[in-house]
């Protein structure tokens with residue numbers, strides 16, 4: 001029986017359960033997976049190089065004769081082989097060897113060896129070369145570049161190469177081409193078959209740099225197909241989510257009254273996004289929209305308009321944030337904005353005392369509270385909304401695609417799904433957003449409210465701490481407020497809280513005239529809130545904090561921020577932290593204190609912070625430094641298990657991917673299932689929600 005692409009690898013001869021388990025570690029389950037396992041790099045073993053021409057660092061094939069073999073006894077015995085051709089000689093060194101190997105390397109044996117040349121104490125050497133006997137004149141040279149596959153324990157490269165070859169042969173032409181021929185020809189891309197053959201077996205003159213760098217048409221072709229499969233899967237998910245209708249929310253005069261009552265006028269960008277959101281809400285289809293906007297761009301008020309549109313339509317809205325502190329702040333804002341309009345706002349968090357929780361739940365269940373603000377607790381067992389029609393999720397990068405959809409699923413009542421508005425302060429380039437948020441429409445608030453002061457950022461070694469203290473003293477004397485952000489202690493909340501307490505004590509000794517407050521993650525929410533409220537009210541002048549203040553905290557009068565050990569923080573985090581100042585009209589400063597010496601990456605981060613306040617530019621640099629997987633968070637993208645495509649490199653393909661997805665859905669819907677199975681597998685990570 002011929003082998004089918006989706007057969008398990010155990011269908012291949014000689015592949016048993018043990019080997020299959022090792023392959024599984026490489027994400028390889030089916031025969032098709034095996035041929036889609038692409039080399040991480042290649043070695044050129046097509047040419048034998050003269051020993052005399054070798055340079056350290058080169059990976060090379062050499063051919064010659066064993067001149068001398070001896071076992072040298074140091075702490076551990078070592079097999080040392082002097083090896084030469086007509087142009088020179090070098091040493092082959094083995095730390096692990098057996099008697100048979102020693103015998104096979106007898107003087108006079110002709111060998112072909114491959115390995116990395118390095119400079120040893122006595123000239124060039126190769127440690128643990130791959131080798132084989134090369135008897136007879138001029139042994140055969142490889143006629144293709146040698147693929148090096150991503151490795152895993154217990155599987156040698158030789159075995160992997162053999163397995164891939166076997167899989168290629170077993171599949172023959174039974175691996176279907178799933179892209180329409182027009183799509184390939186028009187883009188100068190090869191067929192699946194040609195692409196795979198080339199990638200596993202490139203001719204000696206193939207463009208190695210393009211192959212390894214991912215720009216080779218064969219590789220791009222596979223990346224395109226893979227991104228297409230993910231695009232289709234996410235669209236299917238969206239489609240499925242949207243099959244249930246939503247309550248159309250036409251709004252009412254209340255919304256305009258709210259907008260008019262604001263102490264400021266909306267920016268052009270806010271107005272545009274508000275219009276997009278309101279149009280979505282008025283429709284029968286559930287809105288699934290992402291609002292991207294830099295820190296301080298004013299996303300909260302957009303969420304409030306959306307919530308009011310629900311309320312004005314006789315429905316409820318839920319606003320959820322990932323941390324208590326952030327949720328509390330939304331609660332404060334929403335109450336201040338909405339209660340004057342006669343809207344009851346409920347608060348729900350995990351730490352709420354039972355009686356208060358019961359009360360909140362009752363108001364939510366009866367519909368008395370038209371808006372509920374809180375953490376995850378909003379969507380836990382026992383919370384029933386009377387008529388939830390809108391879920392707003394703030395700071396999306398902390399929630400996964402699944403979580404997000406599960407939330408709106410829980411909110412589904414009487415077959416109606418709530419509209420969903422997701423807000424994130426990690427602005428990412430358009431093409432990347434296309435790849436990772438294919439299930440969402442996106443809106444961008446690309447303008448900051450007017451009248452914001454400049455934020456000047458400087459970086460200083462911590463030896464200049466005294467100067468920084470003087471600056472705080474002067475700023476506070478002039479009626480301004482300051483943040484001091486304490487170093488990150490990754491290992492432990494406890495240590496981090498301790499560090500913050502120590503810093504606060506020290507600063508209190510140095511600056512006795514100031515009212516100093518402290519917040520950290522180990523404090524009770526009520527305690528944190530009290531301190532934050534005092535800071536907001538100006539009763540505290542200097543707030544010592546851990547990175548808990550990272551997201552969303554809004555105190556317009558704070559205009560100085562010191563960040564200690566800034567070299568240890570990520571760029572997105574630094575930018576979020578800095579976003580806490582520059583919210584008023586005063587010019588603000590951000591001082592990045594660092595401990596020298598700086599790593600190259602830390603240097604780049606601090607330089608980026610000094611050079612720009614633009615969240616999009618920061619995000620781009622961050623993406624270059626860390627890659628999309630890290631920046632967006634593992635859970636959220638669901639795209640991390642990409643086999644071939646690399647979001648940093650291949651996001652540029654996204655406009656084409658979208659075009660192809662449209663064309664395929666229209667003209668070749670029968671290929672969609674095959675594409676999803678090929679690239680995402682049966683156990684789809686997007687799953688059923």
Ligand code: ADP
Nearest residue numbers: 264265266267295296297298299300301449554
């Ligand atoms: P973010 O987008 O980071 O969540 P916020 O919604 O917290 O930003 O807004 C930051 C600050 O800007 C808040 O104090 C908010 O009241 C204020 N703000 C929002 N929109 C405007 C505007 N159009 N004009 C002036 N201030 C605004």
Ligand code: MG
Nearest residue numbers: 299300394552
């Ligand atoms: Mg915010």
